[in-house]
């Protein structure tokens with residue numbers, strides 16, 4: 190479902206990604222590890238077109254990205270099938286939790302309010318926040334906000350979910366509750382790519398582990414081989 | 417005080433002497449206080465006379481040969497009067513309808529086609545008449561109205577649109593006839609006489625009414641215009657002085673008497689092609705105008721309040737119609753500059769810089785006086801709303817640009833990652849947050865706009881400030897009407913600030929699910 194071949198990207202002259210090719214089965218849970226600044230976020234953002242690249246090719250969820258700027262139509266189609274969860278949650282502050290989750294289904298998929306709401310309530314229940322539907326994001330803890338962000342991404346029923354250090358901004362308790370949700374998703378068969386520093390989590394959930402160093406793939410293999 | 421006494425007594429005497437001298441000089445000054453102004457003029461060696469060179473010829477206007485100089489028959493008259501007082505004349509520029517206010521400041525007198533009226537006789541020192549004027553209606557050649565009688569019935573498209581100089585006798589006369597139902601017209605006040613000539617020529621107005629000598633002077637320049645019938649009313653010009661300077665008033669009046677008697681005034685009018693002999697005959701038989709009686713405060717308020725209130729309505733209309741427009745345009749420009757295609761950015765930047773870098777007054781002028789020349793005549797109200805909206809849109813766009821930039825980039829990326837298009841992300845995620853961020857500066861801009869509406873009087877839209885100034889001057893009740901006007905402004909701005917506070921509170925209200 191995800192294929193990356195000789196992906197190269199520069200930022201102000203220096204290579205940030207340098208011929209990155211992901212081998213292995215294209216599905217399951219891929220963990221992206223490596224030191225800070227090694228290009229993990231950049232690679233992840235190339236997968237849903239938040240970044241352009243100069244060489245190589247990305248295929249994801251049946252969509253194909255080529256070097257150079259991407260057209261709006263291609264990106265919108267791709268992003269319906271590829272969700273993303275950020276380190277900083279990025280919930281819309283003036284919308285309630287429920288409205289955050291229904292925003293994309295209503296505006297992008299043109300679901301009716303009733304449809305979008307009943308599905309959103311289901312998802313909020315699934316991440317354990319059914320009773321917070323009417324709350325504003327700012328009144329929630331970091332862990333709760335990140336779970337809302339996951340529910341929000343899931344509302345689009347994406348084929349692939351991208352996580353960029355989803356627990357780095359959280360304390361251990363909240364980290365545990367968010368990882369719980371992600372592990373559940375993995376068990377349910379959701380294809381995902383997770384940038385993480387948490388080797389325990391990688392060992393527990395990942396089917397394939399890629400280690401980046403200075404924009405190159407240092408090693409990759411199954412979780413058992415790598416960790 | 418010559419007694420040669422011991423030293424101590426001498427000192428006392430000296431002290432007494434100083435006191436007596438002080439007292440004496442105070443009495444002396446007090447007794448001459450109301451005449452000191454003439455000595456002051458003589459000491460200064462200058463008679464400061466106020467006029468408006470925008471009012472145009474033949475009175476006072478920039479010399480075509482050297483626009484730094486002014487010329488006109490009143491310039492020469494001022495020099496003659498000053499000469500009689502043994503001093504030089506110094507010109508002081510002012511806005512025509514506010515010239516009398518300069519008497520409280522730096523002007524000794526006003527010489528600028530000021531019509532002698534009972535109100536002015538009551539409120540100012542007025543010299544004997546020095547010029548006789550008549551009111552003349554003007555129209556376009558080949559267009560209605562063809563005669564003064566035509567004005568009794570509405571024109572082909574409603575009441576006739578007739579321009580006058582704000583605060584002039586022409587305005588008073590036409591408003592009076594209009595309110596008596598003798599003519600069917602909308603009387604529109606301009607700050608300059610030439611403005612209304614321009615507007616008749618470009619067909620924004622059907623007609624204009626002004627002093628006959630002005631039209632005679634400009635008839636060649638405005639070849640498309642013609643006199644509509646004969647002059648129909650008239651009166652005399654007077655030199656205005658302040659009530660507090662009676663000796664100066666007498667001196668000026670005497671000077672005019674001399675100029676009339678020795679033929680210099682007639683020669684002056686003949687030089688300016690103003691029919692000197694006829695002027696002399698008319699001035700000789702000018703009837704005395706009695707001063708008007710003072711109104712009581714209650715009468716004053718009863719007479720002016722309806723006018724002031726309807727002008728306050730205009731202030732509200734202007735702000736409430738133009739500000740939402742300014743916000744809409746400003747937001748669109750900000751979005752275009754930040755997220756639009758790159759070819760759109762230079763023109764939008766130019767739009768903002770031009771509108772921010774030029775005065776609102778100039779923009780209103782361009783819309784109202786220049787657009788008709790390319791066949792795009794907007795009614796004054798529309799021009800005013802458009803001008804305010806365009807001007808403020810530049811400021812709002814900068815505010816919204818800052819507001820949009822202040823929304824964290826992650827918000828935009830998260831919205832895009834959900835599959836929203838750039839425009840959907842803007843509409844549902846970025847703009848609502850930016851609007852909240854910029855609420856305080858936008859609110860204060862609204863209050864600024866509310867006050868800026870007074871500039872619109874330059875293009876004949878009369879709002880509260882202008883109405884106040886016209887009424888205060890024509891009625892000579894500057895202080896009382898200022899208080900009434902301030903009270904009306906307060907009554908308007910207070911709910912406004914309540915409204916904006918409520919608005920801010922509403923936007924910041926936590927919790928609650930929006931549908």
Ligand SMILES: Nc1ncnc2c1ncn2[C@@H]1O[C@H](COP(=O)(O)OP(=O)(O)O)[C@@H](O)[C@H]1O
Nearest residue numbers: 200205223224225226227228229230231232384
């Ligand atoms: N917005 C940016 N502008 C310029 N350089 C950046 C930006 N974001 C990241 N980089 C640089 O790109 C490289 C890779 O960054 P990143 O992908 O964020 O690494 P990681 O997520 O592995 O920490 C780093 O050298 C970083 O300094």
Ligand SMILES: [Mg+2]
Nearest residue numbers: 229230231354
């Ligand atoms: Mg990173």
